[in-house]
Amino acid sequence: MELRTSPADTPAPRTSAPLLDVEHARVGYELDGRLQVAVEDVSFAIHPGEHVMLLGPSGCGKSTLLKTIAGFIEPAGGSIRLNGRTDLSPGPDRAVVFQEFDQLFPWFPVERNLTYPLRVNGRSKADAARIAAEYLDLMGLSHAADRYPHQLSGGMKQRVAIARAMALEPVLLLMDEPFGALDAQTRSRLQRELHEVARSAEATILFVTHSIQEAVYIGHRVVVLGTPPSTVVEILDVAHLSDPAAPEFTDAMRHLRSLLSADDSTAESATFE
Numbered sequence: 333m334e335l336r337t338s339p340a341d342t343p344a345p346r347t348s349a350p351l352l353d354v355e356h357a358r359v360g361y362e363l364d365g366r367l368q369v370a371v372e373d374v375s376f377a378i379h380p381g382e383h384v385m386l387l388g389p390s391g392c393g394k395s396t397l398l399k400t401i402a403g404f405i406e407p408a409g410g411s412i413r414l415n416g417r418t419d420l421s422p423g424p425d426r427a428v429v430f431q432e433f434d435q436l437f438p439w440f441p442v443e444r445n446l447t448y449p450l451r452v453n454g455r456s457k458a459d460a461a462r463i464a465a466e467y468l469d470l471m472g473l474s475h476a477a478d479r480y481p482h483q484l485s486g487g488m489k490q491r492v493a494i495a496r497a498m499a500l501e502p503v504l505l506l507m508d509e510p511f512g513a514l515d516a517q518t519r520s521r522l523q524r525e526l527h528e529v530a531r532s533a534e535a536t537i538l539f540v541t542h543s544i545q546e547a548v549y550i551g552h553r554v555v556v557l558g559t560p561p562s563t564v565v566e567i568l569d570v571a572h573l574s575d576p577a578a579p580e581f582t583d584a585m586r587h588l589r590s591l592l593s594a595d596d597s598t599a600e601s602a603t604f605e
């Protein structure tokens with residue numbers, strides 16, 4: 333099988349202009365007055381409607397990159413442009429879904445968890461209620477609209493967090509291992525749901541994962557990062573792969589596993605599903 337790859341800093345050509353353009357990004361943390369570099373040199377682009385997966389060993393800087401794109405961290409070098417703009421202070425144009433189950437407002441029922449950020453961002457009461465109902469329905473949560481977060485399973489909480497983020501209709505949805513804390517069965521159900529919902533809503537997504545299977549299933553492209561301080565090892569086109577039973581799907585997984593294990597000598601974790 334021929335795998336479609338693109339050189340690390342020249343993403344496959346697309347007809348539209350990139351929504352997000354990351355060029356030679358360098359990111360680190362100040363410790364004792366010195367910059368500890370987590371991400372050395374990373375370049376990739378995301379076009380409207382694409383789902384780009386960040387895959388790499390533990391500690392290689394996936395979350396750091398995602399937080400930089402969210403505007404929580406200033407890059408130390410290179411450039412990150414969103415719709416041509418380099419001012420990336422945090423805003424509702426980039427909604428973030430995290431791994432933790434406690435990201436919902438515990439004192440609000442599910443419906444209010446969705447309407448509250450919509451109201452804060454200027455939507456009228458009627459609009460917020462209509463949009464919340466639409467996204468709760470999309471994520472199969474209409475029956476749980478009046479429940480409080482503590483009355484939900486872990487999988488339901490993550491579905492609410494995804495519905496809330498999508499309801500903001502961000503230009504870019506940032507997901508940091510949103511299914512990482514779920515049991516295997518719930519995780520594959522949510523992967524299927526996200527696969528369907530994100531494609532039908534034409535959402536543009538940057539998704540951090542440890543799971544090779546998840547990367548190939550949900551992604552259009554997989555950006556593989558190496559050991560820290562990270563650079564891009566390869567960008568793999570997997571847009572045509574959505575059937576986990578297909579031999580091409582297994583071939584892509586095998587290829588990614590070999591890339592990751594070849595680059596895994598100093599990684600904190602060597603396990604990739």
Ligand SMILES: Nc1ncnc2c1ncn2[C@@H]1O[C@H](COP(=O)(O)OP(=O)(O)OP(=O)(O)O)[C@@H](O)[C@H]1O
Nearest residue numbers: 361370388389390391392393394395396397542560
């Ligand atoms: N707030 C912080 N202050 C200082 N160093 C940090 C901070 N957050 C992360 N780091 C360091 O930056 C590096 C990259 O961490 P990051 O969490 O981005 O990696 P990751 O690839 O997302 O890891 P994992 O897959 O285990 O979640 C690590 O060495 C980590 O210890």
